[in-house]
Amino acid sequence: MIINNNIPALNTYRQLGINQNAMQASMEKLSSGLRINKAGDDAAGLAISEKMRGQIRGLDQASRNAQDGISMIQTAEGALNETHSILQRMRELAVQSANDTNTPEDRAELQKEVDQLSEEISRIGKTTEFNTQNLLDGSLDNKFQIGANEGQNLSLSIEDMRGFSLGMAGDAQFEAEGTYTAGSGSESIVDGEYTVQENEEGTYELINSDGDVAATSTDALTFTGDDSETLVFTDTVTSGKVTVDTGGTSVGNATVDNNGLEAGTYEIDKTNAVLKDSNGNTIAKDDGSGVYTNSAGDTVIDLSNSYSDLADGDSVEIGGTDISSQEAADAAITKINDAIETVSAERSKLGATQNRLEHTFNNLDTSSENLSAAESRVRDVDMAKAMMEMTKSNILSQASQSMLAQANQQPQSVLQLLQ
Known part of the structure; x- marks a missing residue:
């Protein structure tokens, strides 16, 4: 008999530790619902699960x-x-x-x-x-x-x-000045209001208030009357109203190509050399000659022919697609x-x-959904199996505690030899 080393007790103690660790592992799995709570539980499974x-x-x-x-x-x-x-x-x-x-x-x-x-x-x-x-x-x-x-x-x-x-923005229109030059006889262009319209031949007619043609033009710039009198505008006047003042400056609605402006009203700001929309936003910049370019450097409108006659606050009107005549509407x-x-x-x-x-x-x-199911099979715990393992570990742990108590009682038998 020996008392310095109680081998049965040591053995039982070791088994008790094993059972308690197993029971703790089962409790951790049951409380988290996960089979893998740390890398030590399943190193390869953890890596697969994290990728998933x-x-x-x-x-x-x-x-x-x-x-x-x-x-x-x-x-x-x-x-x-x-x-x-x-x-x-x-x-x-x-x-x-x-x-x-x-x-x-x-x-x-x-x-x-x-x-x-x-x-x-x-x-x-x-x-x-x-x-x-x-x-x-x-x-x-x-x-x-x-x-x-x-x-x-x-x-x-x-x-x-x-x-x-979409092609739905029309040409640019603004007020253009015209200069009258008398002809050799009884002029058909006199002071008053006129209308410019394009005819079927592609030329332009200056029509008086009586509906008669007072002058014609091939370029919408120079209108010539019956007695060679002329009305010359700084920019093309292809439609709209014209006010003739034979003793001063006539005015009409000039038309220039629109190369990028949306329909609306724009204001000329010569002081800052810009073109502004109705909200005051800068739409294009002036190069100094009346040629306006957008932020991309593309020319959106060229007013160079009439630039000297334009002033701060003058407006440029961009309408929709032209339906002002039968030909245009067609x-x-x-x-x-x-x-x-x-x-x-x-x-x-x-x-x-x-x-x-x-x-x-x-x-x-x-x-x-399918990948979640696959990840669950790798990472999640089978609750029934974990509870079964915890129950087994719990019973073994209790049994180990009982056996440890018994093993600790064995050295007391030495006292019988000392009596």
Whole structure:
């Protein structure tokens, strides 16, 4: 018999520690619901599980991204729906104006509505936004991240859907000065109000208040009367009203090519050498000669011929597509048809992309669900099995404690030999 080392007690104590550790591990799993709570539980399983978790969270975020993309597309497509409605109304007005039962005054009233509608198309294109991003001004060129990994994205760009790009912004008009020079006899150009209109031959006529042709022009700059008298303008006057002052300065509505301005009213600011819109925003800069360029350096309007006659505060009017005559209205029908087809093509592209994103969204959710199930099999604990193991460990631990008490009693038998 020995008493310095109680081998049965040491053995029982070791087993007790093992059982308690096993019971603690089972309790940790049951309380967390996870089979792997630390790398020591399953090093390889932990690495696999974390990769799966990264994929799952990436798929879930990609699903939200797809939904955000759908919302953006719906915003743009909804705005284009209204643009379509405006274009249909403009086409209706063009068909109406192309009928010669209308007088010039009737067409002028129709033109006013076309001008306002064109301005609204531009406003919609300029102000339609999603999360502060402009959608319809041609600047949108986005990528939707629709996957959990690098490069898994979808590109979307939207063309410029404003009035000028659709061909619905007309030429620029402003007040131009004219100089009268008398002819050799009884002039047909006298003081008074006139109207300029284009005839079927492509030339221009100066019509007096009686409806008679007082002068004609081939270039809309120089109008020549019956007795060789002339009225020469600084810029082309192709339509609108003309006030003739044979003893002073005549005025008319000059027309110059519009190379990039949307429908609306613009103010000339010679002091700061800029062109401003109705809200006071700088649209273009003057190079010093009356040639105005935008931020990209493109010329949007050239007023160099009349620049010396223009002053601070003078305005430039940009109307809608021209329907002021039978010929112009007839041509406008085709132009508006082209604009409708352009908007239709863009809406079709957006609709196709939206349908694709809806399928993408469904696929991402399915992939996330299946991958979550796989990750669960690696990481999550089988609660029934863990409870069974904890019960076993608990019973063994209690048995070990009992046996340890018994083992500690064995050295006392030595006392019997000392009696």
